Every structure is written in structure tokens, then in C-alpha cells.
Amino acid sequence: MTLNDTADPLDDAVLAARLFALAPATFKGMVLRGNSPAREALVAALGARVTLRRMPGHIDDERLLGGIDLAASLSAGRPIRQTGLIEEARGGVLLAGMAERMDGSIAGRLAQSLDEGQAALVLLDDATEPEEAPPASLTERLAFACDLSTSRRWQGVALAPAAGTLALVAPLGDDALRALAATADALGVESVRALIFAGEAARGLAALDGRGAAEKADLTGAVRLVLAPRATRLPPQEQDAPPEDKPPPPEGERDDQSDGEQQQQELDLSDILVEAAKAAIPADLLAQLAQGKAPRRSSSSGTGQKRKAATRGKPLGARPGMPRGGAKLALIDSLRAAVPWQAVRRREAGANDASAILMRKEDLRIRRFEERAARVTIFAVDASGSAAAARLAEAKGAVELMLGQAYVTRSEVALVAFRGTSAELILPPTRSLTRARRTLAELPGGGGTPLAMGLNAAREVAEAVIARGRSAALVILTDGRANIAADGAPGRPQAAADAEAAAKAIYARGIDALVVDISARPGPEGAALAAALGGRFLALPRADARMITAAINAVQPIGKAA
Known part of the structure; x- marks a missing residue:
């Protein structure tokens, strides 16, 4: 039985919160995922130990960093500065x-404040999709990441005070540091910050118990709290080598034997820490790593490409500009930009202090919004040859699975099939599962492989989608072995050249593409096609519909700008 089977995630989250409260300036902060009663209870308990200030979700630079207090400035007739939230939260x-929805510019300001030691940070991650995540620029700078979405406890949460302080704990020895570094390497944790946090966490665990030096259990706890949630791969499985019969060392080499024993002790400590990390990796992350998937790194939700909008969507900061072409005037921001210049402008105009605010063109600010364009995933399926039945069956299943997510991800699905001497749009972009099933039921297969025709047809569908303001991505199920040219004539050399030209046309248009080869023996043609497309390649022999859908969601990049 592993730790995941016996322990509630709230236990480790409370321990991490105690460490954070012990030294906020050292550990910088926490990421708490999962909107649950357990998280609310932990935040309340943390608020009893440190001073918490809530940051509004759509905060602007003036409120965050400080700027002109517009109301006070208008009342006083001179610029009055207001303090920013970071300054108010100092210490x-x-x-x-x-x-998970934080704007990149705000994340950059907060990252700078963390580096300067102005204030620590607790991020509440309310993401519902596995791909969503807070900005990596912040999560890398925070020591602890706790997922409380599966916690079943919330009563009686309290942070017991520490028995000692971090300053009274001795620095880690070389053996402990090497063991932590080896563990981080085995888990694929490349960040030096994470390694530093792990070392400080080991010392912090000793401080919580009032000890003057970290022990093996403290190193294990540090690996569990800091390194395990950051794992990007599973540690390699080592085979037990049979014992070798070695003669006793010569008399002159016995001094070297003690060095070998010391190295073996270091290896044993590293093995212990790696095993502790494997036991502490969350179950969902463990499953992702077993499938070769790295954990989520950014806040992309898998819906559609982000684009600036003038009238609706997620509010962004105002920018200089004229309110025309549908853009709206940001009145408060415009006034805030004009207030610092009033004294100079009044002197130039010969006006008194009681005159109206003097505005100029450069003061005008317009509102900005960001919205996600609907995504259309276009399947281009090779319906030719003996493998047609398998490809079509899995393509149908993948289409149905993705349509089942359509209303959540604001996505649509289209299907192009190519075989013989033609390529046809079988299923136009749709969210209707009923329509898709009816259309896919009688999808034919067999014949030659007109790959160039299929790619050209898929590109035309994608261009039509982009012209309507949506983002398009191609998923091409083929082994890449074309034998029908673009004009319908048979012949592999010309068919391959035409397919390469069609792929380069898709690449030139900037359309995302993923080539999936589900043939029993994938060859080099599929990878070559993906290279010409400037896209990704996956070889998935014996793949089913769920594997294809998971691969698309995990690998397919979201939206180049159209």
C-alpha cells in the first residue's frame, strides 16, 4: 500500500503550510489546487499565522504597483499618489x-516582487481541466504545490507552532545535498530553485521539531513536499544484478574500500529518497507520467487561441488609443493619465487651478478584452487500403469522444476522408453528436492513397474556419505512403512530391498539424510528413479511439495566430 492509498492530501498541505509560515521569505509561497472545503480551512488556518491580503482577479498595474489616486487628486487639485497592493502587503x-486565469503581465509583476522579497504569494488554482495551470513564472518560484481537490477532511485544521527556528538548524551536509540532487535528476526536476527549496524544507522540518540538524526523515519529507509534485518523469527501474564473486582486495587497496563504502551509503540515501518521491507522487500525476506525459505547465485550457477583442471577453489593462472601430473609451484610465500634467498644462494655457481638466489626445486610453476563439479540430483520415477499416473505426470513435467534450471546450469537429482518386469533406464543422454519428455510419473505405488531395481538402476547410474568426488544427491519420498524385494519376514518386508540396502549403499558412500513424508497423513516411507540415508526429500502433483522443489533447498545440 502506498502513501496515496492511506494519507489525505490535507496532511501534507498542513505540513507545507507550517513550513511556509515558519519562513515566508525563504519558501516564497504555495499553490493550492482544488476548490474544496479543505482548501478554505487551510487558508483560514494560514491566515491565523501570517498576514493575508486578497488580490482582486482583474487587478490593474496602478492598484498592484501604486499610481495616481484619481479621486484625491481631483479633490486636491494636485497629483496624490496611492500605494499599491504589493507595497501594502510588504512583509x-x-x-x-x-x-489559472492570471494575465501574464500581472504574473510578471508578482514574479519581480517575489525576487525582490517584497511579499510572499499564495495562489488558489481553481482549474477544472488538467491542462489549466497558473503561470509557470510564478509556480517555479513557490516552494509548495498541494492538490486538495480529493481531500475529504476540513474540520479541525490548525497550524501548530514550530518548536524552533530555521536559523538554528545547521546547513545540510554534502551527502544530503548530493542525494537531493540525484533525486531531482531521477524525477526530471530541472529547476535549481526546486532543489534549493527542498534543502530548506529539510532544515525547516527539523526546525518544526526543535532539532538542530536535519535527519533522513526530514530529507524524505522535503522530497515528498517539494520534488514529488514537480516530477516530470518516473525514475528508471533498476534491475537487481546478481552478486559477483570478487577476491579480497590487496593490502594496499583497503584504504580505498572505505571510500567505496561511503559512496555506497550516498547511493543508498538517494535510493531511499527516490522511493519516497515515487510513493508521494499524486495518483493522477503518476498515471500521466506512466503514459509519458509531462504535467501541466501553463494556463492554456485547450479551448481555442486567445485573441484581443474590442467589446467583450476577459478584461485586460487599458492602452493608449482612440475610441474608434468599436473600441471603448476607458474614462478612468484616461483621467488618470491626464492628472499628473494638469499643473504644467494650466500654466501653459494661463488657466487657474479651478479650471476643468485639460485633456489631450495622448491621454486617451481604450479598453482591451481577450476572448477565446472557438476551436475546430479537423480530422483528415486516410481511408485507403487494407488498414482503412481500422483507421476509420478509430477516427469515428475519436470524433465522437471529442464531440462529447465540445460544450465544455467550445470546440467543433470536422472530418475529411481521402481514398481512391478523391478527397471529401464527410463531416462539416459541427458540435452535434447525433449528426456526426449519422454521417459517420456509412463512411466508405478502400482504394489508393491520394494524400495530396486529402491535405489540400483539409487545408481548404481550415482556411474557411480561420476566415470565420475561429482557430483550426489538423489531425491527420495516415501512414504517409502516398501512391496517387494530386491530378489523380497513379505513381509513388509524383504522389510523394505532391504530398510534400501540399504539406508545405499548410505549414506556410500557419495551421497547427498533428500526424498520427496507427498502422501496425509505422515507417519513416509519417515522420517526414509531419516535418513538412511543421507539426507533431505520433506513432500509435494498436491505438484505440481513447488513446488517439488523449494524444490529441496532450500533444496538439493550441492555435498559432491566424
């Missing part, structure tokens, strides 16, 4: 909700 902790 305390900022609490940021819905961190």
Missing part, C-alpha cells in the same frame, strides 16, 4: 484567487 502574503 506579508498576497492571496490570489483563480490563478
